[in-house]
Structure formats: C-alpha cells, structure tokens
Amino acid sequence: MPGHIEAIGIFLVLLPGFSCAFLVQHIVVRPKQTELDKVVEALLLSFILYLVTSPFFHxxxxxxxxxxxxxHFTTYEFQLSWPYIFWLFxxxxxxxxxxxxxxxxxxxLKLLRKCKITEKTARSxxxxxxxxxxxxxxxxxxLEDGRSVIGYLRYYSDEQEDASLLLEDAAWLxxxxxxxxxxxxxxxxxxxxxxxxxxxxDAVATDSPEQLPEGS
Structure with missing residues (x-):
C-alpha cells in the first residue's frame, strides 16, 4: 500500500484524540505545553477513546x-464505519x-494532595x-500608585501575566x-x-459598597 494512503489512515485513526485535545485546550487554563506535550496528550486521549469504544465494535x-x-492498476477504497465514528466523536x-x-x-490532584502524594495543583x-x-x-x-478599590469580583484574567479584574458594585477608598x-x-x-x-x-449581606465596613 502506498505510504500516503497509510498516512491518511493513521491520521483518521488518531483524529478523535486530537479533536478531544483541541476541545480541552479551549475550556481549561493550565501551564503552557510544548508541541511534544500536545502530541503525547492527544495520543493518550486516542488510546483511552479506543479502549472504551472498541469492545463494542469487535x-x-x-x-x-x-x-x-x-x-495492472491498483485502486484503494476506504470504508468508514459511521456508527463507530459517531460514538468516537x-x-x-x-x-x-x-x-x-x-x-x-x-x-x-486534590485527592492526591490529601493522600500526601503531591503538593501540586492542576491550575497554571x-x-x-x-x-x-x-x-x-x-x-x-x-494598586501600584497607592490607591485602593473595593468591589464584587465578577471576572478575572486567565493568565497571571495579564492581571486584569472586573469589579461590580465598586468604590474607590x-x-x-x-x-x-x-x-x-x-x-x-x-x-x-x-x-x-x-x-x-468576608461575605457581607449588602447590595451596595457604601454598606461595607469602612476600611475593609
């Protein structure tokens, strides 16, 4: 079989794991990964997916x-199992x-920390x-200029290097x-x-920053 046909087949087989890794990248914040880290992770995810689904497809x-x-001409034809592909997706x-x-x-990692196995967290x-x-x-x-602001934390940046916050119900002190x-x-x-x-x-029962304890 020509090498490019085999390469296409390998790509299609590994596609579920790479798709899974792509989705993970968009819903979590974690330390930066090298290209090798990403490939290894995608391969492991592919292995898990086939480990779970393949018993149902012999x-x-x-x-x-x-x-x-x-x-004297050889043609190659791909045949896909669409139910299998659906369950992989x-x-x-x-x-x-x-x-x-x-x-x-x-x-x-929270469980592992309780077991005294590690001190790390999964966050970046x-x-x-x-x-x-x-x-x-x-x-x-x-703030750097000596000012202070108080408010209800609504949003924060994903990356520590960005260090941005959105405060609602806010006031300068x-x-x-x-x-x-x-x-x-x-x-x-x-x-x-x-x-x-x-x-x-500390949480307080208030709807306005004026009701917060002064100097809090």
Whole structure:
C-alpha cells in the first residue's frame, strides 16, 4: 500500500484524540505545553477513546481499505464505519468535558494532595488557584500608585501575566477609609493599573459598597 494512503489512515485513526485535545485546550487554563506535550496528550486521549469504544465494535478500527487491481492498476477504497465514528466523536466531547472539569476543579490532584502524594495543583498558577477556589466575594485591590478599590469580583484574567479584574458594585477608598462609589456597572482594572495585592473579604449581606465596613 502506498505510504500516503497509510498516512491518511493513521491520521483518521488518531483524529478523535486530537479533536478531544483541541476541545480541552479551549475550556481549561493550565501551564503552557510544548508541541511534544500536545502530541503525547492527544495520543493518550486516542488510546483511552479506543479502549472504551472498541469492545463494542469487535476491537476493530472505524475504517478499513480494500485494494482492487484491474489491468495492472491498483485502486484503494476506504470504508468508514459511521456508527463507530459517531460514538468516537461523542466520546471525544464527553472526555474533553470530563478532563476539562477535572483540571478546572482540581479533583484528581486534590485527592492526591490529601493522600500526601503531591503538593501540586492542576491550575497554571496561584492566581488561578485563588480566584477559582474563592468565589462570590468582595475584594479589596491595592494598586501600584497607592490607591485602593473595593468591589464584587465578577471576572478575572486567565493568565497571571495579564492581571486584569472586573469589579461590580465598586468604590474607590481614600486614605481615610471613606468610600467613593463608582457610578455605573463596575470598573475594569487592566494590567496597566498595576495590581499589587488582592484582599478577599468576608461575605457581607449588602447590595451596595457604601454598606461595607469602612476600611475593609
């Protein structure tokens, strides 16, 4: 069989794992991967997908090819198993969602940390650890120029290097601890604002930053 035909066959066989890895890349934030890391991950995901689905299809592959020779010319024909491909596609989506949820919620490594096997988390930095584990809270943000702003944390950047926050129900704090409410839905603090610290405040029953304890 010509080499390019075999290459196409190998590509189609490995496509579910690469599709799964592609979906994972778009739903998780984690340390940067090298190209080798991405290929190895896709191969492992392909192995898992075939390990789960192949018993239901007599341990076969989702495609096969036949060779037909006529008048000294050989033609090759691909035959695809569409039910098999459908279940591989569905499995790739489900595996990507499960894998992504595991990374985002740190399920596996949290269990391993409890067993004293590792101290690592699945997230890319302590920035992600803090904002993903501490939810639904007001924060006090100290800026590089000495100013402070308080507000309800709505969004945060994926990458620590970007260091951007969107605060709702926000107010500036002056040096005396007095709050100056920001009119409007909120304030976007970008990297240019120079975030120096983020204090996570205790939850309080309030709908307005004016009702927060002064100097919190």
């Amino acid at each position: 341990y076969s592959l989702p495609l096969r090819w036949t060779a037909t020779t006529q008048q 569905l499995g790739a989506v489900l595996l990507a969602l499960l894998y992504g949820a595991n990374v985002n919620h740190d399920w596996l 930095s302590i920035w992600n650890d803090a904002f993903q584990d501490i939810k639904n809270t007001y924060v006090l943000v100290g 002056d040096r005396d601890g007095e709050q100056q409410p920001i009119q409007g839905p909120g304030i976007l603090l970008t990297k240019a604002a120079g975030i120096q610290s983020v204090s996570f405040l």
